[in-house]
Amino acid sequence: MTSTNTRETQIVADPDVPLVRITREFDAPREKVFRAHTDPALVVQWQGPNGIESRIDHYDCRTGGSYRYVHVQGGEEHGFHGCFHEVRSPELIVQTFTYEGFPDGVALEKLVLEELPGGRTRLTATSLVDSFEGRDGFLASGMESGVRQGYQRLDALLAG
Incomplete structure (x- = not known):
């Protein structure tokens, strides 16, 4: 397995299936971490790499719902x-996840929040794509730094 670690964020590319696993612990109760992932007013504050502006077109986080958001950086x-x-x-x-720049590359994502002692939460997120090339392209796109930077902003949001 390929693994990189910065602070508490661990990102692992599985060698056997085209899957990326992200593990991160937060100093906040599970309910608060869940809300930060489901409330669009909160999601827009932390998601994505530093230096981008996020805009949510719609975000209906319920079974059967859908979402669309846009990251704007340097006019793009x-x-x-x-x-x-x-x-x-x-x-x-x-959920499913599609970057509109590669519309055929749909990922199936699963986010599990585990309650830890002391009011902490462990997040485990997996993204399964249809090929190793797709997975490696996902990793090469800067996803790793965007995840780490976003989770650092989420730490600050959860602490506030």
């Missing part, structure tokens, strides 16, 4: 969309 817009297949408060979100 990058759209993302998907469907929520299962949303179970406060522990699970299963």
Whole structure:
């Protein structure tokens, strides 16, 4: 397995299936971390790399709902969309994820929130794509730094 670690964020590319696994612990209760992933007013404050502006077109985070958001940087817009297949408060979100720049590359994502002692939460997110090339392209796109930077902003949001 390929693994990189910065602070508490661990990003692992599975060698056997085209999957990326992200593990991160937060100093906040599971309900608060879940809300930060499901409330569009909060999602827009932390998601994505530093230096981007986020705009949410719609974000209906419920079983059967859908979403679309746009990241704007340097005059360029990058759209993302998907469907929520299962949303179970406060522990699970299963969704699809598509970067509109590569519309055939749909990922199936699962986010699990585990309650830890001391009011902490462990997030485990998996993204499964249809090929190793797709997965490696996903990693090469700067996803790793965007995830780490976003989670640092999420830390600050959860602490506030």
